[in-house]
Amino acid sequence: MTIPIQEIAQPRNIKPSRILAFDLARGLAIMFMIVIHVLNFYGSQEVQQGLFGTVIKFIFGWPSASVFVFIMGTFVAYSDNQNLSLGLKRAAMLFALGYLLNLMRATIPTWLSLKMGLVTYEQLGPHTPINGLLVVDILQCAALAFAICILLKYFFPNPKVWLVTAMVVTFGSPLLWDISSGIAPLDQVLKIFWGNKYQGSLFPLFPWLAYPLVGMAFGQWIKQCDDINKAFQRTLLTGVLVVAIGAIITLSNTAFHAADNMRSGPGIIVTMTGVVLIWLWLCQLIINKLKPNSTLKLLFFWSKNVTGIYVIHFLCIGWGLMIFGAQQLDLFGTILMMLGVGIISNFVIQAWLRITHTPLINSNRLIEKQSAA
Numbered sequence: 001m002t003i004p005i006q007e008i009a010q011p012r013n014i015k016p017s018r019i020l021a022f023d024l025a026r027g028l029a030i031m032f033m034i035v036i037h038v039l040n041f042y043g044s045q046e047v048q049q050g051l052f053g054t055v056i057k058f059i060f061g062w063p064s065a066s067v068f069v070f071i072m073g074t075f076v077a078y079s080d081n082q083n084l085s086l087g088l089k090r091a092a093m094l095f096a097l098g099y100l101l102n103l104m105r106a107t108i109p110t111w112l113s114l115k116m117g118l119v120t121y122e123q124l125g126p127h128t129p130i131n132g133l134l135v136v137d138i139l140q141c142a143a144l145a146f147a148i149c150i151l152l153k154y155f156f157p158n159p160k161v162w163l164v165t166a167m168v169v170t171f172g173s174p175l176l177w178d179i180s181s182g183i184a185p186l187d188q189v190l191k192i193f194w195g196n197k198y199q200g201s202l203f204p205l206f207p208w209l210a211y212p213l214v215g216m217a218f219g220q221w222i223k224q225c226d227d228i229n230k231a232f233q234r235t236l237l238t239g240v241l242v243v244a245i246g247a248i249i250t251l252s253n254t255a256f257h258a259a260d261n262m263r264s265g266p267g268i269i270v271t272m273t274g275v276v277l278i279w280l281w282l283c284q285l286i287i288n289k290l291k292p293n294s295t296l297k298l299l300f301f302w303s304k305n306v307t308g309i310y311v312i313h314f315l316c317i318g319w320g321l322m323i324f325g326a327q328q329l330d331l332f333g334t335i336l337m338m339l340g341v342g343i344i345s346n347f348v349i350q351a352w353l354r355i356t357h358t359p360l361i362n363s364n365r366l367i368e369k370q371s372a373a
Contacts, residue, residue, distance in 0.1 A: 019078070019222065021232070021284035026071045026306055027299030028283070032064035034313050034342050041317050043334040044327050052331055061261075063279050065203065066211050068306075069142055070276045073215025076149045077159075078223050084154045091147035094307070098139030101311055105318030106132030113322050126200075134200055136192050139310070141203035144192070145212045152216070159217040166213035170269045173206035174256075177263065197262045204262075207269050214273050218280075232284040239277030246271030298346065305349050313345040 039048060039056055047053050076082065107129040113119045114129070121128070152162055176194040180187045187199075195201025218235075225231035250257040250267030257265030264272070290296065302309050320337075329337060 019228065019284075020287045020300070021280055022071055022074055022078075023300050023303040024283040024287060024296070025067050025280055027301075027303040029064045029067040029071070030302045030306055030309050031299065031342070032060040033068070033310070034345070035060050035338050036064060037314070037317055038338045038341055039334060041321065041326060042324060042329045042337050043331075044329060047329070047331050047334050048327070050331070052334075063275065065138055065208075066272045067276055067279060068138065069145060069208060070211040070215040070218075070273075072142060072146060073149050073212025074219035074222075076146070076153060076212070077162075077216040077219030082150060082153060084150060087150040088147055091143045091150070094146065095140055095143035097307070097311070098137055098143060099133065101139060101314060102133045102135050102137070105314045106135065109318050109322055116322075118322060131200055134188060136195060136201040136203060138203045139307075140192060141205055141208050142212075144205050145209050148209065149212050149216055152213075159220045162213050162217045162220075166210045166217070169213065170207055170210045171266045173210075174265060176206055177204075196260065202262050207264065207266070210269050211273065211276070215276075218277070229284070229288070232281045235277050235284075236281040239274045239279075239281065242274030242277060243271055244274075246274055302346070305353070308349045308352065309345050312348045313341050316341045316344050 035056060039053055043053060048057075106127075110119075110124065110127065110132055111129040114121070114124075152165065156162075173194065178196060179194060180190060191199045191201040191204065193205045195204050222228070222231050222235075246267055246269070248267075249270055250265070252267070253265075257267030259265065320341075324333075324337070
């Protein structure tokens, strides 16, 4: 898909039809995910618990997934061409892709590792081939959230409804957590919605749905703004206020609100929503200040091909474990693996786009026109 240059060749105080800060934020989120996933899967405990691992998790860990799903909601509202039927089909395909990825990145490599004697069941612990297949990761969560967002946009096209729904999800999710039926197949379904990481639910829909819902309201609001830079200045102020409110809520019962980073309480959800808003302001600032460069080009390319990059990088990680082992690399090896997975993922997605004759986005021209405007 090529973005017409006329869409962004306008003065800075006029709202463009595509906000490049959103693409930058999503591209950075993918980069952060690659770094965090490689660290978690390949870095030794000494690396993960050392200064490098601690800093990486603090800097890169907080914005990646929340920004990813927030921006998804933003694009849903910001897009003018949202077909309900096609959107629901896309959501269904994304949901199925999540389990196909589980099969290809976890189940098959793990099974082969067992058959080849590379690992034992004792070494795997809970990470068996079957459990790897049933993991609820961000693709399943994003697929369900995407379907809900486009249904809300179609049947309830009012941002106030979206924000109220986000508040209900944020503060009501803990009431649903860990509800089970005692029937194993049914509980496998329930964990998609409110399970915990010990059950293999890394991104339960509740409370993660709150981020794209707020993202929708944000996307609709910024779509109606005439001055994009003034809008992002207000975004910064709003983000600071929301962070302050979230911090107060969290401090009221820290053990509850911050108990689980994959299934946070309302206080952390509110805080992180504010952080995402501040992060988007920072991305807009970067777009305004930086000249065209290869890094921006790469991040825009990754944003446009977000699903492909996500799938490919996880396939690299899953199959690479058969060669390098789990959590075995030292600091230097971990850094090399981060670079290697990123480079391979980028090379493979470009090759795939060429094979399928998909036009590559001309990021250089897009950035240059934005900068010249």
